[in-house]
Amino acid sequence: MSERHLFGTDGVRGTANTWPMTADMALRIGAAAGRFFRGDGANGHRVVIGKDTRLSGYMFENALTAGLTSTGMNVLLLGPVPTPAVGLLTTSMRADLGIMISASHNPHADNGIKFFGPDGFKLSDAAEAEIETLVSGELAPVAAGEIGRATRVDDGRFRYAERVKATFPQGMRLDGLKVVVDCANGAAYRVAPEVLWELGAEVIAVGVRPNGLNINDKVGSTHCETAQEAVVAHGADVGICLDGDADRVILIDETGAVADGDQIMALFAGRWAEQQRLRDGVLVATVMSNLGLERYLGGLGLRLERTKVGDRYVVEAMRRGGWNLGGEQSGHIVMTDFATTGDGLLAGLQFLAAMIETGLPASALSRRFERVPxxxxxxxxxxxxxxxxxxxxxxxxxxxxxxxxxxxxxxxxxxxxxxxxxxxxxxxxxxxxxxxxxxxxxxxxxxxxxx
Structure with missing residues (x-):
């Protein structure tokens, strides 16, 4: 396998208009990915592209489209959607490749390019290394008559919303619950409040006015203070804090206290084990997860399988072991029964379902163990x-x-x-x-x- 320099733990990322996140490099990456996935050279291959709300997203969307269509790939442009929506729609729309333009929780000046294979899962290190090799080589375009087309897809958000709602227990409603949702002025600024409201919740939405420059700015999963204040001020039952591309979540209980990914995973693992849903009694998390989580699971007779940092490596371990629950302390919660990648909104809904099923407040559910300093x-x-x-x-x-x-x-x-x-x-x-x-x-x- 070739050594990777362009790709990091989650695709390509950096400051916009600075190597490697330049329009020229995005075009080359698009052309290389098109070559890699087009394979047999037959026209008609498809790629879906989503993005968050960063100003530079327009530039990279256009550059990637140019590179991909030059290799004969047909591009389906989703506009602003969460990262897990790209994983979902790559498979449901029978695309050969999915691309998300986002730098996740980073400030607006940064951006990134993440890839999903036709199975909806993020690419392996080996696949990324092959694409990187193609980037540095000669990218011969196809003949003029074989250039791909680009089409706007208007219903991507709605397809994702219906899929996420379908993961909520059948017949259950959120009526009577007051929920703060902080969308980080990012990709979920429309879909997350819509889903919660359609399921019956009273919704207080913050971080839902993106202007291209305010993504993750004092809002979202890395800046929970705004949501904490809103939960206390409105007497809400719970707060759901997403990041810029909505693939991670941090929860706020009714007192304003924060629960990170480790506490959420501890709750889900314990409940799933009781329901005999947790495969082999294993939770997959990274080396960053707190020692308190490992000890808590051990007390329940469960096992913590650790990986290196990056939700992609968590998912790879889950797939190898046949396990169905994993994530990161930072809030990526991966439930492969429902999705191919971390999904902050989906995880938030599962937490709300636990509140309804147990009748317990968020504070009683989100403090599963004492953290080791x-x-x-x-x-x-x-x-x-x-x-x-x-x-x-x-x-x-x-x-x-x-x-x-x-x-x-x-x-x-x-x-x-x-x-x-x-x-x-x-x-x-x-x-x-x-x-x-x-x-x-x-x-x-x-x-x-x-x-």
Whole structure:
């Protein structure tokens, strides 16, 4: 397999109009993906493209369309839809490829390109490496008579809405529930409030006025304060915070307290196990999930299967093991009984169903375990630097692991989307926790400054 430089943990991502997120590169990526998926050269192959609400989305949508149609792919443009809608519609519309233009929870200046295969699942590392090889090569266009067409699809949002509502227990309604939904001024700004209202909820919607520049700006799953204030001010039963492309969710209980993906997964795993729905008693999560979640599952006789960071790797492990529930602490909740990728709205609906079925408030359902204190710090590094290869940094990590022993764990990794070293540790002794993290951070900062 070729080494990947263009693709990160979730497609290609960066600042718009800066490599690799330029119009020229998007055109080449589109042409390369078209070549890869068109395969036998027969005309009529289809690709669906969705996007979030970033201003740069127009530019990348047009550039990708140009590249794809130049290879004979027919493009179906969905407009602003959640990422899970692209996974769904890739299969339901019999497309060979799905593309989502989004940088998820990042600020508006960033953007990204994510790929879904014809089965609705994100592409493997191997497939992305092959596309990357094509990007750097000669992209010969098809003959003039074989150029693809581009068509706007007006009902993509509605198709997705009906599919999500169909996952809600039959005959159940949200009547009497007051729900705050924060759409991050992103891709779900219309569909999420519509779905909740159509199921009977009283909806207080925030983050539903996108202008191309305000996606994730003090709203959404990474900035829950707006939703917390709205829940308390309106006396709401629960708050659902989505990110810019609505593939992750953070919940707010009726007191304004936050529940992250680990708490949501703990609830779902426990309930699914009771209902004999959790395959093999396994929940799949990443190395970032809290140690408290692992201990909680162990107490229920369940097992936590850990993967490297990235919801794509969670899904790959789920598919290999035949497991049906997984996700990330950041709020990606993957339920392969219903969807091929994380879906914040779907997960929110499953939580609301649990509230109705149990008669319990959100606070009683969203606090499944006591978190082990976790400290995460990020250190930025420069172009061409590789701090983790430095002997002094490795020595600092080894020393930290020795100090921690069996009392906790240390996790050091490169971000897959930004030039950052993420330094994380968990331990009940918060003094030791700070000492361990500070020591590694100091050494990383020292080698990056000296370079």
């Amino acid at each position: 976790q400290l995460l710090r990020n250190v930025r590094f420069g172009l061409g630097q590789d701090p983790l290869s430095e002997a002094s940094v490795q020595a600092a990590i080894t020393a930290a692991e020795g100090m921690m022993g069996a009392r906790g764990r240390v996790l050091i990794r490169k971000s897959g989307t930004e030039p950052l070293i993420r330094v994380m540790a968990e331990c009940e002794d918060e003094g030791l926790l700070a000492e361990v993290v500070d020591g590694i951070v100091a050494e990383v900062e020292s080698v990056t400054a000296a370079a």
